[in-house]
């Protein structure tokens with residue numbers, strides 16, 4: 001193995017050379033983020049006070065577009081996926097094309113944080129007027145991405161590659177009856193990753209976890225897919241005292257609900273493919289004690305970390321519902337609504353970016369965590385290219401967990417805004433640095 005000492009010596013030199021090129025940029029970036037911190041806080045507070053629901057983010061988009069337009073070298077495109085905004089920053093040196101993503105939408109929640117800049121908004125949500133609040137922290141995501149864009153734009157002459165900034169609408173959309181998908185899917189469909197051709201996408205999410213300022217992630221699946229089902233069991237109405245005159249859809253719906261759990265316990269390979277959750281959240285039918293109704297309805301959700309298990313669960317829900325109904329002489333109509341895909345962290349990308357995140361959060365403050373069974377549409381950016389996504393703990397209570405995302409009391413420790421901005425900037429510099437592409 002000592003046959004090619006010169007080659008080996010050169011190979012070991014390469015990372016050192018690359019590091020030497022990146023180090024000054026990383027240091028300059030750190031200073032720029034520190035200088036921009038108060039602006040990031042101001043952006044976050046304004047967006048927090050003016051939250052907008054999915055696909056209604058017009059004021060948010062205008063604010064983002066104006067902020068981007070003021071950054072040197074930034075090309076801005078508005079109106080992508082209805083209300084999305086894209087910024088493109090071409091660096092002064094050749095290199096890869098990477099994208100950073102922030103979601104922009106708020107939730108139909110009444111804010112109860114008592115913050116001086118609490119939400120003042122109301123809006124229509126599926127036909128009803130509702131309070132609106134940034135109860136999932138997307139205000140922070142937008143502010144941190146603007147901060148990162150600002151810092152990187154000031155380094156553009158020395159930047160080896162291109163950074164695309166994706167401000168995505170409607171992450172909380174969750175699909176609708178008219179078939180409109182959530183914001184990430186719609187952005188991808190409208191070609192947001194095509195020109196320039198994006199090679200990888202990074203994203204982050206704040207949460208109520210502690211200790212505040214730590215970054216949490218894992219290689220592989222990190223968030224579950226989320227699909228919904230609706231089953232209508234059709235029977236035959238009758239007097240409750242004479243059930244033999246009808247076909248009882250209530251009893252069959254109950255049997256179907258019970259059998260759903262055997263998909264998890266008897267069919268899915270939980271050892272090799274990870275967890276599966278099938279939840280029936282709605283079980284409805286009938287309106288009086290002594291009437292067997294014509295129909296009953298079940299609605300539920302399927303969560304998994306494996307596309308293989310996801311397909312199995314789709315097939316099993318349909319088969320069980322139809323066959324259980326058939327066994328009692330009834331019918332079941334099954335509708336599956338395909339939601340968010342599994343969100344997967346590319347292992348090679350995680351390995352490469354980890355030191356940059358440590359640089360941003362501090363030594364020992366980047367932690368490996370188990371996956372979570374909630375779903376997020378960021379996975380839609382990962383069809384065919386590597387993606388990476390991390391959680392930024394932002395509990396306002398320091399070492400104790402804060403109110404969870406989507407709670408009326410959800411808010412963040414604002415000092416994490418600088419950590420998250422640094423994380424985006426340092427991760428970008430890391431993947432732009434001259435080295436073989438991620439495989």
Ligand SMILES: [Zn+2]
Pocket residue numbers: 136172405406
């Ligand atoms: Zn959310």
Ligand SMILES: [Zn+2]
Pocket residue numbers: 136137138171205
């Ligand atoms: Zn969210």
